[in-house]
Amino acid sequence: MNSFKLWIAIATLVLASSTGDVLLSAAMKRIGDLDEIRATKGLLAVIGRVIRERLFLLGLASLIFSFFCLLTALSWGDASLVAPASASLTFICSAILAKFFLHENVDRRRWISAALVCVGVLLLVK
């Protein structure tokens, strides 16, 4: 039962952080190249433009929620299981969400790379 609870927390955490990343990406695509805005209007204009974007705020809220899920999961299970499991699953989940919601061209090169990074992150705790 306890491990079931833990995996639910990890799944929620992974979903929340991938959703946050996808929302941030969508928000930034809508705003346009930050380097150009900074070069023409300055850093303050960049910050103002970013925090007025609703998708960015949604993404940030999602990331904060995922952080609290992480804290909850850490209080229920080992850090050596929770941290790498959630980090590596997030890479795969984000790739799937980016393909379907951002319509990114996730070709074989990117799938292999996501898998390599996922396994690599898992190995980091050994």
Added chain:
Amino acid sequence: MPSVWPLLPWYWPGNGWFDDGEDAAALARALGMGLRVKLKKILIYLAIACCNGTGDVLLKRGMEDLGAIHLSRWTHIFNAFLDPWIILGIIFLAGFFYSYLTALSWADLTYVLPATALGYVVTAFLSRVFLHEAVSPWRWAGVLLITCGVGLVARGPSLTEPRHSHTLPSAKEQHELV
């Protein structure tokens, strides 16, 4: 005798490698822009990885000064904001977030995400050198796999081309252009 110049495997007027109407200055500009974009990609990847990894290690170093936090004395955690290591760590993580957002503004999410994983590699190196932690062979294997994954995706295109960007303007738009 036909000239061999058009056969040369390099940019050369008339060998079909670029439009004949293009002059040398435009070619130089295009090459320069390609180089600038490449440099921008490398710099943003390095900024994301270094700021992420260094920030984490600095936070860890700061929390060592502070000791374990007990729930009964949870207000203790606010002392963290007075520790110079932690302040430096937060500055680095803010830099990470800024470069992450900048990268997302001109590149795909699936292109940028591996760069954040490169931060774990930086963390592994720094915790070996700076915090004197033992790094097991398995962890080095993980570092190697992440590096391969990042290298693979970094060599590919950074942004999915919008599907309709290369279609010709519609009849109405053409009329407006005239």
